[in-house]
Amino acid sequence: MSYTTQEYLKKILTAKVYDVARETELAFAHTLSTRLNNRIYLKREDNQTVFSFKIRGAYNKMANLHPDALARGVLTASAGNHAQGVAYSAAKLGCHAVIVMPITTPQVKIDAVKTHGGCSVEVVLAGDSYSDAYDHAMRLQTQKGFTFIPPFDDPDVIAGQGTVGMEILRQHPGALHAIFVPIGGGGLAAGVAAYVKSVRPEIRVIGVQSLDSNAMAQSIEKGDRVQLSDVGLFADGTAVKYVGAETFQLCRTFLDEVVLVNTDQLCAAIKDVFQDTRSVLEPSGALSVAGAKIYAENRKLKGKTLVAVTSGANMNFDRLRFVAERAEVGEAREGVFAVTIPEARGSFKRFCELLGNRNVTEFNYRIRDSSNAHIFVGVQIHNRDEATLIAENFEHHGFSTFDLSNDELSKQHIRHMVGGRSALAKDEVLYRFTFPERPSALMKFLSAMNPNWNISLFHYRNQGADYGQILIGIQVPADEMSAFRNFLATLGYHYKDETDNPAYRLFLA
Structure with missing residues (x-):
């Protein structure tokens, strides 16, 4: 790790996120809690301005750049939600941004990037996954000299995402059994786990991944980063072939375990959240809820308090028919x-x-x-x-x-x-x-x-x-x-x- 645990704690406590992000609700899920016989809380990051937690890390990274770097412009690669965070931050900070997105990105996310960034943003579509888009962005960086804003593998990005964990502990100072965090490249899980384990080490922090995009789970099991040959695209926001070096070290150190879920379980979790909140999560945004359900069922938990981070709501409307059919x-x-x-x-x-x-x-x-x-x-x-x-x-x-x-x-x-x-x-x-x-x-x-x-x-x-x-x-x-x-x-x-x-x-x- 490039920073010690105490240094990460300080970076999270001093992160510059609240110029653009807000402290989201920790909402009690009545229906789901009753069905699971446990107290389930949803950390509603899907209610952020850009409908995901990604605004935190993107802005914290960009706000800490030298003014000269901002003046030259920034560049990123993203499956959608990080792209919106960079676009929104670029408009806020008044800098130019080039955003490379996979061609498989839902149109709703592409349109949202253009809306949030306005004339500050140029969108480039390349590749079938985040890793493909990243490779293309690296070639553009060499040509243009822009500053790259990583979607997850950067201490400032990780610290920005870690403020989610800080808010959870402030909002719920009582007993907590576990916090469930979705994992793509690992930035959110790394930040939340680093903060929670520094302050409340007795709380379990559990990552959740799709069965067909489980690079972090495989990497932790092997003890070294594993690169997947391909990834599933249903949960496109976490479709990452190769996790970050920094996020891997943090997740390997601080996560208690990683739970894997399939597509049908994700669809069921989207329905569960809708029944409690009348909000529709994107598949990646429902990962933590699906993981919490499986964990509670397998461990036969009763009467425990569990928090699931609902990380995004940039849902492609055309997917709703599939979700409704597979949820049952x-x-x-x-x-x-x-x-x-x-x-x-x-x-x-x-x-x-x-x-x-x-x-x-x-x-x-x-x-x-x-x-x-x-x-x-x-x-x-x-x-x-x-x-x-x-x-x-x-x-x-x-x-x-x-x-x-x-x-x-x-x-x-x-x-x-x-x-x-x-x-x-x-x-x-x-x-x-x-x-x-x-x-x-x-x-x-x-x-x-x-x-x-x-x-x-x-x-x-x-x-x-x-x-x-x-x-x-x-x-x-x-x-x-x-x-x-x-x-x-x-x-x-x-x-x-x-x-x-x-x-x-x-x-x-």
């Missing part, structure tokens, strides 16, 4: 199964009876074979073990079953591809129904339907509303259409005939 799986509230049942009248109803009063979250089926039907079904569950029990129950009743709850291909792609044309779908009519969102709705439909009419296509996905939209293909002979229309009239559900829909005719009929 990440929270172990949805089991996903592939089930084979006999292609015989009454089998579909018997299968639904086995589901009992469980809420069905998704149902995909298309008639393809004269002997067996393959169904893709999602079911609301209460814990991870329940999915196994459901699969065993299906098997016990003669339905071959695969538990796909942890299968990435199925969750990401296959669930959207079940269907297609079928030579067996003779006399098929297609209807959209609006069902009330309750477990008995489907059974009411099946019980009222003539057993001579076969369901040949079925698609349903729970969207979280009071009413669900269901698409059903039913094989109804022409001479029974009058009876079918009477069935529709007495069913009590809103419906629309889609048999002549051109999209259906092109892809399914």
